[in-house]
Amino acid sequence: MSAALIAGVIASSISSGTSLIYATLGEIVGERAGIVNLGLEGIMLVGAATGFAVTARTGDPDVGLAAAALAGAGVNLIFAWLVVGRRANQLATGLCLMFFGAGLSALIGRPFVGTLITGLPRLRLPGLGAGAAARLASYDILVYLAAPTAVLVWWLLFRTRWGLVVRAVGEDPAVAYAAGRRPAAAQYQALALAGLLGGVAGAHLSLALTLTWAEGMTAGRGFIAIALVIFARWNPLWAIAGALLFGGAEALQLQLQAAGADVSPFLMSMIPYLLTFVVLILWGWNRQSAAPAALGRTWFGVE
């Protein structure tokens, strides 16, 4: 376990964990309002494609980032209308959203495949050369904002009146309604915020991590984020730990390969998913369920 390997793993886990953090935060907000969004993968793809396309067109990655967030919010509002307005089944609609997002992102991104863009600028600490140490200290703005965003989301959910209403709706919409709140409005707002964060998560992949767009480039990260919500026990602060853990596992298996570990590369690539498995099993041992009580259930209103 050399210093180079450890530094490399930490740097890589922070880079690849960032998009997972934003995606997990978005899903937490949505699930706290009682809505499971299985289409997070589609939202991330739309965010990645839109961010890339707008950046390629305008030359400004900040504009691309904003466009990605808005696109993610827009698509999630379609989901919100179906699930809250038309009371469709959340799981099925979420999966449809995933396919829709995959197709829409392919359509948006097609004319821009292969375009070279200037991505989000890296804020580098001067004087550190180009080794692993320098990589530990130079990231784009989204990485630096990830932890503060998690704190912001925690504050929104647990320290504001709006957050209280959202959580109440997620626990029991009928009671929230009886108290004079509008559950539908709260769910729409929560899902809009979730879409914003999901779009940003996708944009980080295309505007900072790889600087390209390819169909399906999220490669299942949306679903990992959904699992991480459970790992984080629906608490935004724990999302940071979960995302870093998964990002770290993925970085670790690649670093171990580069260092020459005597294990088959196929087994190595299983490491992140096995780790997720283990963590979920260990976490599930504690019977006390932290999930919002009305998660996944459609509220049909008071008749």
Next chain:
Amino acid sequence: MARIPVLLAAWAALGLFAAGPAAAQDKPALTVGAIYVGSVNDYGYNRAMKDGLEEMKKAIPGLTLIEAENVPETAESERIMEGMIQQGAKLIFATSFGHQQFAFNLAKTHPDVAFEHAGGWMQAANFGNFFGATQTAWYPMGVAAGKMTRSNTLGFVVGVPIGYAIGNVNAFEMGARSVNPQAVTRVVVTGGWADKAKEAAAANALIDQGADVVTMHVDSPSTIIQVAEQRSAYSIGFQSIEARQLAPNGWLTGLGFTWGPFMTATARAVIAGTFKPAMVRQGLGQGMMGVAPFGKAVPADVRELVTASADKVAKGFNPFTGPVTDNTGAIRIKEGESWGGADMGKFDWYVEGVIGKAK
């Protein structure tokens, strides 16, 4: 009075003359279908295929080309190729390794259509296989890397560790060792031909472990080359020589495919009815592969060495001639034996000097 038959004869002759080319323009000389596994704008594998097909189209007037991009390596590809055959395609190019079985299935049900698959081994009466003999061509790339490295560590990102890809790594390391006995190659496998985020992380991992020359066998070299450029490492490209635009400082050289001549010859054979499927593997100097232009970082003496090495390979030099030891010390190719083109898919071991596990 005698003029009338002459005039009639002249009119008839003119009519035949005019009708001839007009009749030929009524239907295309040949309809060709092609499926790509990714986008043609990838500076890589698919771009090279597209360039070859465009060359074929230009060379044969009246040829119609139907293409489909982003065709996955699943049964979906069979459906898409079937659609092309329904549109009249008589020659299908299945350009990605994973399309093989599905194209082969269609070859059985459509014996009147010719199929050419890139990179596999299956053959039938109407199914042929073609690819560049990439393995030996990687040897001069290794020479370039071995000469330019300062840390004596080279990095290789492999998408899917099929025998052909492992053979590429082996030839690369052997080339490097031939000019730099201390050079080692570290290998990272991403598990897919086009997982961009993993490729970026893999390139970073190799550079973290000390590699200062990075190369790859994935569909598109763009992400890896960009990461190498960002971290001031040298890069050697693969699949398409256009990728050198991505690394103005770090580009050393690369290997590209020049599919045009083979594709044109195949299309002509199908039109003439003389299509004979075969297992075609052409190396450097035989028309399917070319060495990319050198980057500005490469000094003249290294350029000469690499060009000389490429010529040697083009004239038939085979680095896989015994004795060859693998990276656990066992002898894999005995003295006096050599592995030719047909054996390139059999690699499941890395040569001495490669740090990695093949399976």
